[in-house]
Amino acid sequence: MTRPLRGLALGVALGLAVTALTLGCGGPADGWPDRPGPKVLASFPPVASIAMAVAGPDAAVLPVMSGQSPHGGEPKPSELRLLRRADLFVINGLGLDDRLATKFAGTSARPIRVVNLGESLAAKDLLDGGACEHEGHDHAAHDSGDNTDPHAWLGLKHARTYATKLAAELGQADGPHAADYEARAKAFAAKLDTLQADGVTLFKDKADRKxxxxxxxxxxxxxxxxxxxxxxxxxxxxxxxxxxxxxxIVKTCLDRKVRVIAVEPQFSAQSSAKRIRDELTRRGLTDVVLVELDPLETCPAGELTGDWYEAKMRANVVALAGALK
Ligand SMILES: [Zn+2]
Incomplete structure (x- = not known):
């Protein structure tokens, strides 16, 4: 029991930033909660939330990068310190956060198992190049140089696969609870099945699906x-x-009568979205609306739980269904 106490003292010494971060994620200052079971570090919020849903009370999960974009963000020293006792480091992969795994593997004093969730997806289930309809995007913000859209956690089928993979990994690290991890992954998948069915119903009668x-x-x-x-x-x-x-963009929207524009809570400077809306309205497209869709790339302190992923995804479904006609 001495390590958490030492961790607590260190956290106080390091000041508010560290405390805010770790308290936001549910743990005591600077470190892991004092409980048995595997310690899982997750690269950013959606991956952490799915891991929490599968871990339940049998494993501890903490996120890094919860407050900044996985597109080019850097872990804080306090987050790197969590590596000292982590057993697994879970990443999305697909060129988004792979660099963190490389960085962490070089920082950790003890071997840490990197779980790359993206690698559990079948190639046929991966989207190309930012998932847009046009080629030639600048993918400099991604690490890998390949053209895969890394945002696979936003696919319900993909999230179910992530949960299954996490259950297998946790079961391997913690054999006595393998069946519990599997049962929770199944319960998580069932919740997503319900969300999928609810979404299909909500979008069913929409003539405008863009x-x-x-x-x-x-x-x-x-x-x-x-x-x-x-x-x-x-x-x-x-x-x-x-x-x-x-x-x-304005021309494309006018040509195709795109009247629903998504904004994201992560970006404060979204004046472009408002300008596009105003310009479309000025040029005669009616009922142009801004709707907030959250790609789940960050999470405010204190909100991250095993239920967060499904709740945020459901909010996205409801918001978009409310905007489309
Ligand atoms: Zn992104």
Whole structure:
């Protein structure tokens, strides 16, 4: 029992930032909760939430990067310290957070098992190039150089596969609870089945099934419900489009009568989305609306639980269904 106490003292010494981060994630200051079972570090919130759903009370899960975009964010020193006692490090992979695994493997003093969830997906289930309808995007924000859309956690089928993979990995690390991990992964999958069915019902009578995403995040989500995602406003996450690009987007929306524009809570500067809405309205497209869709790339402190993933996905379904006609 001495390590958590030492961790607590260190956390106090390191000050508010560390405390805010770890308290936000449910653990005591600077470290892991004092409980038996595997210690799982997860690269960012959706991966952490799915891991929490599968872990239940039998394993501890903490996220890194909860407050910043996985597109190019950097873990804090306090997050790197969690590695000292972590057993598994779970990443999405697919070129998004792979660099973290490389970095962590080089930092950790003891071997840590990297679980790459993206590798559990069949090649046929992966979308291409930001999941847009047009080729030639700048994928500089991604690490791998390949053209796979990394946002697979936003596909319900993909999230179910992630849960199954996590149950197998946790079962391997903690044999006595293998059946419990498996049962929770199945319960998680059943919840997503219900969400899928509810979404299909909500979108069933929509004649208009197109939306303009803020960044190219929602391709797998759109696929889950037979919707169409137009080329995004921000091709490189975090970079607002040029005036020329804005005009191209406006033209595309006018041509295809795209009247639902997604904004994301993660991006404060979304003036481009509002400008597009105003321009479309000025040029005669009626009922243009902004709707908030959350790609789940960050999570406010204190909100992350095993239920968070399903709740946020459900909110996305309800919001988009409310906007489409
Ligand atoms: Zn993204």
């Amino acid at each position: 939306f303009l995403p803020f960044h190219a995040s929602m391709g797998y989500f759109a696929q889950s419900f037979g919707l169409t995602m137009i080329e995004p406003i921000q091709v490189v996450p975090g970079q607002e489009p040029s005036p020329k690009k804005l005009e191209e």
